[in-house]
Amino acid sequence: MRMKDRLDTYAVWEALKEGSECPLCALRRKTERTLIARSLGGAVMSPDDRQRVNRAGFCPAHHQQLYQQKNRLGHALLTLSRLQTLLPQVDRAIDEAGYGNPRKGKGLFRREEAADAPTGALHSLTASCVLCQELEAQSARQAETLVYLWQHDPEFAAAFTASKGLCLPDTARMIDLAGKLPAAARQPFLSALRQGLAGSLKRLEQELDWYTQKFDYRNQDAPWGQSKDALERTANKLRGWCLGPEPMEDDGK
Ligand SMILES: [Zn+2]
Ligand SMILES: [Zn+2]
Known part of the structure; x- marks a missing residue:
């Protein structure tokens, strides 16, 4: 294993120990x-990173997260740099669509026809995000690390089997990855994934059901049990982490 991957095994172990609805999401x-x-x-300031930002830009969700950091100058410098890269590309892409280019467009009729022209080049200028790309690359490696640990660390396999399993999207991802395992290891892994998910969904159904019943005044004084954050955990299980407290936050990073 490469050094980078060994660091990943530690991180995947730490995530599993959190006991959340999905260690890969955490x-x-x-x-x-x-x-x-x-x-x-x-x-x-790093030229390499800057160039990657210039090429791909940021998606709306990541712009929001950058904005929340309240480093307006840093955010503005990155955005300015991206804007300057984008300017000539936008021009070319609109030309390609035949829109508003006096050399291609002939009068009003030509412009109306052009509204149906393919705008693929223009769309693609808003389809990429440097942070989504990097996050996906690292997530893919973390997922592979989980498979590696399953195969090589019996203690991890036991802890994973006893855990709440993964969220629905990450279960799908891992089922795809399971093909990389040798046949003997594949079936137990698939069973652990299936049982983790099925058990979680049944448990969450009960927890979320009780959560809704707690709104009935007759249940006002009944104990919450595990249901207090059932809404957040169910959404996280179904779609990947999106609600509730930040996972893995108290480890100083
Ligand atoms: Zn997940
Ligand atoms: Zn993004």
């Missing part, structure tokens, strides 16, 4: 926080 969110902080730190 790790992904932690990675995302690190990427956001880095984007506005050293990366603002």
Whole structure:
């Protein structure tokens, strides 16, 4: 294993120990926080990172997260740099669509026809995000690390089997990855994934059901049990982490 991958095994173990609805989501969110902080730190001035930002830009969700960091100058410098890269590309892409280019458009009729012309080049200028790309690359590696640990660390396999499993999207991702395992290891892994998910969904159904019943005044004084954050955890299980407290936050990173 490469050094980088060995660091990943530690991180995947830590994520599993959190006991959340999905260790891969917990790790992904932690990675995302690190990427956001880095984007506005050293990366603002590093030519390599800057160029990657210029090429891909940021998606709306990541613009929001950068904005929340309240480093307006860093955020503005990155955005200015991206804007300057984009300017000539936007011009070319609109030309390609035949829109508003006096050399191609002939009068009003030509312009109306052009509204149906393919705008693929223009769309593609808003389809990429440097942070989504980096996050996906790291998530893919973390997912592979989980498979590696399953295969090589019996203690991890036991802890994973006893855990709440993964969220629905990450279960799908891992089922795809399971093909990389040798046949003997594949079936137990698939069973653990299936049982983790099925058990969680049944448990969450009960927890969320009780959560809704707690709104009935007759249940006002009944104990919450595990249901207090059932809404957040169910949404996280169904779609990947998106609600509730930040996972893996108290480890100083
Ligand atoms: Zn997940
Ligand atoms: Zn993004």
